[in-house]
Amino acid sequence: MERTWRWFGKKDSITLDMLKQIGVEGIVTSLHDVPNGEIWTSEAINEVKNHIEKHGLRWSVVESLPVSEAIKYGGKDCNTLIENYKVSLANLGKAGVKTVCYNFMPVIDWIRTDLRKPKGDGTYSLFFDPVRFAYFDCFILKRKDAERDYPENILRQMYALNETITEAEKDELVDTIIVKTQGFVSGNIREGDKNPVELFKKLLALYEGIDREQLRANMKHFLQQVVPVAEEYGVKLCVHPDDPPFAVLGLPRIVTSADDIEWFLKAVDNPCNGLTFCAGSLSSGLHNDVIELARRFAKRTHFVHLRSTEVDSDGYVLEASHLEGRGHVVELVRIFERENPDLPMRIDHGPLMLDDIDKQYNPGYSFLGRMYAFAQLMGVTAAVKQIDGKTA
Ligand code: DNO
Numbered sequence: 001m002e003r004t005w006r007w008f009g010k011k012d013s014i015t016l017d018m019l020k021q022i023g024v025e026g027i028v029t030s031l032h033d034v035p036n037g038e039i040w041t042s043e044a045i046n047e048v049k050n051h052i053e054k055h056g057l058r059w060s061v062v063e064s065l066p067v068s069e070a071i072k073y074g075g076k077d078c079n080t081l082i083e084n085y086k087v088s089l090a091n092l093g094k095a096g097v098k099t100v101c102y103n104f105m106p107v108i109d110w111i112r113t114d115l116r117k118p119k120g121d122g123t124y125s126l127f128f129d130p131v132r133f134a135y136f137d138c139f140i141l142k143r144k145d146a147e148r149d150y151p152e153n154i155l156r157q158m159y160a161l162n163e164t165i166t167e168a169e170k171d172e173l174v175d176t177i178i179v180k181t182q183g184f185v186s187g188n189i190r191e192g193d194k195n196p197v198e199l200f201k202k203l204l205a206l207y208e209g210i211d212r213e214q215l216r217a218n219m220k221h222f223l224q225q226v227v228p229v230a231e232e233y234g235v236k237l238c239v240h241p242d243d244p245p246f247a248v249l250g251l252p253r254i255v256t257s258a259d260d261i262e263w264f265l266k267a268v269d270n271p272c273n274g275l276t277f278c279a280g281s282l283s284s285g286l287h288n289d290v291i292e293l294a295r296r297f298a299k300r301t302h303f304v305h306l307r308s309t310e311v312d313s314d315g316y317v318l319e320a321s322h323l324e325g326r327g328h329v330v331e332l333v334r335i336f337e338r339e340n341p342d343l344p345m346r347i348d349h350g351p352l353m354l355d356d357i358d359k360q361y362n363p364g365y366s367f368l369g370r371m372y373a374f375a376q377l378m379g380v381t382a383a384v385k386q387i388d389g390k391t392a
Contacts, residue, residue, distance in 0.1 A: 026060030093233020243281035280307030298339035307348035
């Protein structure tokens with residue numbers, strides 16, 4: 001697989017020269033300064049592309065070309081925004097940037113409740129705690145009838161938490177769930193926004209009456225419009241699975257399981273309509289068996305995120321070591337190296353460790369932890385290739 005790395009543009013303190021030193025071949029990035037919904041011009045695309053190439057690397061994957069909320073809920077600007085999306089896709093294709101990742105998660109992208117969960121060895125991991133998440137929903141957002149969405153054991157623990165939680169912990173929960181994890185990926189809410197909870201509630205309100213079937217219909221409409229353009233310009237689109245892979249906050253989520261993947265692949269049955277195989281997101285749902293999913297969907301996978309999780313029966317999710325846990329990353333490398341060897345892959349997230357602990361990085365995207373996992377997976381890939389008789 002092609003060894004890629006998520007880079008956040010010229011402002012990223014992890015420079016392209018550093019990435020070159022550790023054996024990265026391709027860059028995964030976005031035009032982070034272009035507001036959602038606006039056209040990515042050829043000039044802006046080529047500027048980033050040339051900058052990357054000057055450092056002896058290539059722009060392998062766009063993560064993400066964001067899908068505006070109005071496309072997802074079917075607002076009045078939906079078709080204009082889809083037209084803009086098509087122009088951006090065409091401009092990317094013309095520039096030779098041919099793999100484009102996006103997601104179709106309403107309002108909220110990936111969800112974590114804790115960005116510094118101690119792992120007991122001095123390092124920290126990202127964590128999803130269903131009790132704190134329920135607390136955020138029922139006590140902070142105060143969403144109508146929210147309690148109906150949680151099992152009794154979670155509600156019991158949530159009420160116990162309510163007896164002890166401090167104001168500072170509540171603020172941190174809000175900051176983690178809707179600001180720090182979202183600010184750098186979605187553009188819906190940014191660091192420094194006043195009253196993020198009110199902003200967030202307004203976003204949720206846009207989806208009143210949008211159920212799973214309606215969201216599917218809206219995704220199908222989007223794919224029907226954009227996939228022909230992707231095909232014309234040789235661009236491979238690949239949707240990122242929902243993280244975590246289940247409905248949240250009364251919002252439907254539709255890229256969560258084998259059935260969902262099968263559904264969107266058939267909705268527009270074209271090789272340019274594919275999947276980002278995010279092992280971390282998929283493995284965080286106990287209903288998913290990532291090995292089975294990889295075998296089944298390898299040929300329609302256009303981009304791989306290597307990461308793993310540990311999940312318990314209450315739904316607590318810990319980001320595990322890249323070599324352990326439900327992500328079965330070693331086996332995934334074996335499957336993808338055999339089935340689709342040119343795929344770009346990147347390490348997704350990494351433990352917060354060593355000198356990085358007090359530095360400011362986007363959550364999950366520190367340098368040393370990702371480099372550590374990157375080196376582990378380079379070793380795994382070399383071993384898999386040797387066993388298969390290919391040169392490493
Ligand atoms: C978080 C990421 C996601 C991902 C988007 C892709 O670390 O995996 O934010 O980039 O969902 O559209």
